[in-house]
Amino acid sequence: MSLEVDFRHRQGDFALAVAFDAPDGITALFGRSGAGKTSVVNAIAGLLAPDAGRITLGGTALFDRAARCNLPTWRRRLGYVFQDGRLFPHLSVRQNMTYGQRFAPRGATGPTLDSVAELLGIAPLLDRRPGGLSGGEKQRVAIGRALLSRPRMLLMDEPLAALDEARKAEILPYLERLRDETALPILYVSHSVAEVARLASRVVVLENGHVARAGPAEQVLSDPGMVHQIGLREAGAVLPATVARHHADGLTELAVSGGRLFLPLTKGAPGTAVRVRVLAQDVMLARSAPVGLSALNILPGKVVSLRDGDGPGVMVQIACGDDLLLARITRRSAQALGLAPDGPVFAVIKTVAIARSDVSRS
Incomplete structure (x- = not known):
């Protein structure tokens, strides 16, 4: 079930003009504060009526200005998860979750309370009140409530923005399970590159x-032209x-299209598909295969492009097998190496430069 968005809207001096599609899986709507992310989600949810354009889900029009179609929010069958859980404090977790079932169409099929509670790891919390829950637990309850409304799609507007790093680490594995174990398309709004990459x-x-x-996450995040939006220190590749x-010495060996990567011990049995985020600032380049280095990861490749940035830096895009890497080096280093498009190069990545949080289920 694909979401197709193509609309225009003006709010004071701010003009929105967006066109994109969101197929099954998680589509991240990424951008800095004020880019228009929440306005786009509100238009999809029916909380904002655009000046012109069309929004469809699975071929059904949710909004069509030309045809004078604007389905009310409750008929769109979209589950909306906000930054704060917005739970009812006087109801138990069980009652909060089953409240979502009131909005499910008669005869609609979907997951049960028990299956959703198991999926999100909140079965032990069902008889508790929201006031005694952590921020991550509240968000999981809010997601469960949305799922039990039998939605055709989930809209998640920066669901981790109000959480500290520990609570984010707690809830991210459950979002991965939600992505992998349900057939729901999810539009995930975020300004966090780490969340998007994962x-x-x-x-x-x-x-x-x-x-x-x-486009696909691997292509967009490794595009040197996106460094301004992503930020220099967050730029990288997936x-x-x-x-x-x-290995017995505490390292995990991963197969990538360009060779092998050695990382600190990573979860997953051999054969498990994962994704690895590699920051551009953690990649060094060499024109010939280096020897006598402590770095274990040396991937042969070729230069795709070089893009000057602010100050003395250059962002180099490298093709390693079928994958694209980014390396952030100085302009002086690029000139000393004689880097040019299609030229051979070796990407060097320290094993300990990649944190465990940068490796996730694919």
Whole structure:
């Protein structure tokens, strides 16, 4: 079931003009604060009526200005998860979750309370009140309530923004399970590159109310042209990989299209598909295969492009097998190496530069 969005809307001096599609899986709507992300989600949910355009889900029009179609929110069958859980404090977790069932169409099929509670790890919390829950637990309850409304799609507007790092780490595995074990398309709004890299199969980048880039996460996040939107320190690439083996010295060996990567011990049996986020600032380059280095990860490749940034830096895009890497180096280093498109190069990545949180289920 694919969501198709194509509309225009003006709010004071701010103009929205967006067109993108969101197929099954998680599509991340990414951008800085003020880019228009929440306005887009509100238009999809029926909380905002655009000036012009069309929004469809699974071929059914939710909004069509030309045809004078604007389905009310309750008829769109969309589950909306906000930044704060917005739970009813006087109801138990069980009652909060079953409240969502009131909005399910008669005869609609979907997961049961028990299956949703198991999926989100909240079965032990069902008889508790929201006031005694952590921020991560509240958000999982809010997601469960949305799922029990039998939605055709989930809209998640920065669901982790109000959580500290510990609570984010707690809830991210459950979002991965939600992505992998349900057939629901999910539009996930975020300004966190780490969340997007870990969860999204597709990314739509918004800038000043317009779509700056849209496509598979691996392509969008490794595009040097997106560094301004993503940020220099967050710029990097996402590599699909497979767990090859675990070594006795505490390292995990991953197979990527360009060779092998050695990382600190990673969860997953051999054969498990994972994705690895590699920051551009953690990649060094060499023109010939280096020797005598402590770094274990050396991937041969070729330069795809070089893009000057602010100050003395250059962002180099490298093709390693079927994957794209980004390396952030100085302009002086690029000139000393004689880097040019199609030129051979070796990407060097320290094993300990990749945190365990940068490796996730694919």
